[in-house]
Amino acid sequence: MDTRTLLDLDRAHVWHPYAPMPGAVEPFVVESASGVRLRLAEPVAGHRELVDGMSSWWAAIHGYGHPELDEAVRAQLGRMSHVMFGGLTHEPAVRLAARLVEITPEPLQHVFLADSGSVSVEVAVKMCLQYWQSLGRPAKRRLLTWRGGYHGDTFHPMSVCDPDGGMHALWTGVLPQQLFADEPPAGFDAPLDPAYADHLADLIERHADELAAVIVEPVVQGAGGMRFHSPAYLRLLRELCDRHDVLLVFDEIATGFGRTGELFAADHAGLSPDVLCLGKALTGGYLTMAATLCTPRVADGISRGRLPVLAHGPTFMGNPLAAAVANASLDLLLRQDWQVDIKRIETGLRDGLAAAADLPGVRDVRVLGAIGVVQLDHPVDMRAATAAAAEAGVWLRPFRDLIYTMPPYITEDADVARICEGVLAAAQTS
Ligand SMILES: *Cc1c(COP(=O)(O)O)cnc(C)c1O
Numbered sequence: 001m002d003t004r005t006l007l008d009l010d011r012a013h014v015w016h017p018y019a020p021m022p023g024a025v026e027p028f029v030v031e032s033a034s035g036v037r038l039r040l041a042e043p044v045a046g047h048r049e050l051v052d053g054m055s056s057w058w059a060a061i062h063g064y065g066h067p068e069l070d071e072a073v074r075a076q077l078g079r080m081s082h083v084m085f086g087g088l089t090h091e092p093a094v095r096l097a098a099r100l101v102e103i104t105p106e107p108l109q110h111v112f113l114a115d116s117g118s119v120s121v122e123v124a125v126k127m128c129l130q131y132w133q134s135l136g137r138p139a140k141r142r143l144l145t146w147r148g149g150y151h152g153d154t155f156h157p158m159s160v161c162d163p164d165g166g167m168h169a170l171w172t173g174v175l176p177q178q179l180f181a182d183e184p185p186a187g188f189d190a191p192l193d194p195a196y197a198d199h200l201a202d203l204i205e206r207h208a209d210e211l212a213a214v215i216v217e218p219v220v221q222g223a224g225g226m227r228f229h230s231p232a233y234l235r236l237l238r239e240l241c242d243r244h245d246v247l248l249v250f251d252e253i254a255t256g257f258g259r260t261g262e263l264f265a266a267d268h269a270g271l272s273p274d275v276l277c278l279g280k281a282l283t284g285g286y287l288t289m290a291a292t293l294c295t296p297r298v299a300d301g302i303s304r305g306r307l308p309v310l311a312h313g314p315t316f317m318g319n320p321l322a323a324a325v326a327n328a329s330l331d332l333l334l335r336q337d338w339q340v341d342i343k344r345i346e347t348g349l350r351d352g353l354a355a356a357a358d359l360p361g362v363r364d365v366r367v368l369g370a371i372g373v374v375q376l377d378h379p380v381d382m383r384a385a386t387a388a389a390a391e392a393g394v395w396l397r398p399f400r401d402l403i404y405t406m407p408p409y410i411t412e413d414a415d416v417a418r419i420c421e422g423v424l425a426a427a428q429t430s
Contacts, residue, residue: 025386045390053405062409068332075324082319085113108276111292113323121277124275128213128247133306143213163180204246212247234271248273252278253277257282258338258339258370258409260369286325289326342369348420349416353367376427379400389426395422396426
């Protein structure tokens, strides 16, 4: 199909993420991808290839077309691409679950394999609500989170997304009414703010009787605003949840698998939630799969209920192709000194983005692990910013007032520098 026809059909028929119909901004057509480069069907600003600054939304941590991951999919394809998971099981899924239990914090022991991040959050919420029902406390069915979060686009996850960014006003009467604490104070290294700690303590204490769980993204809030906070607040939440009989859920769909400098963001705080959601980088960006892990306490609670099963079972649960490539991605990650790469990229981002702080219209520049963020003091002009990055040979997808990057872990120093140039160029467009 020639590129013009493809784009016309795309515009006429295909929804894109967070887009109107028909589409307002013409997407780039990607022909193939290899390493950290996206190959376009037609050159943009003279570039046939763009360096990927997004890892396809946190997922492609090993880059594209990695021989080991390709081979894992191929080998699994030769055995079976899918079988139902009800009444059947298979090695790729079992190996993956056991592996996840091994590398995640104690005492997470049980794994529900879901087919997307949003669904894994639905499952996490269902686990928590069902746990309290089973224990004869059905009134405990609300959730508490802090503002600035993002947990997915299906309805229950939406109810704990930032109420402004999540456009809750549009959904009055539809979304469950959850409890919102203020945004956690900014800064990974910032000391614990006692006033904020009191605010959290007060909310949890006052609402303990109706709270099933606290759900947060630990350390890095992703699509809700790319904000970083101190692990001290996670320790505080753990303490408060224990004291007031509330479950603690960590959504590590974005932060899992090394992105923040620890294998899981919870490791910065040295603690475990009762329920953990994983996704995005789980399959190295190859196929859609997510996981919800829980502790024996949660599983036992559910098993003691009137309906002693977790009533959830996606058709493609435990998909063997996805599980096989997830296993290969984990092998690849854990076999190498991934922390060295994250540090190296962190240093590259710090160096390359430092100059952004002096640009007019820039409010903040922050870097943590392999995540770099330039926050403007005004909304970004997405079309102009994307075009400016492309002119620098870089693929970025800014949103709101944020131009940000989370490159694949294999990104070499020169390409990290290139990505930073793209971010700087994008920051200067408006
Ligand atoms: C992306 C994301 C989700 C949703 O995952 P999908 O696979 O897009 O449904 C949920 N929580 C966080 C923190 C995310 O970054």
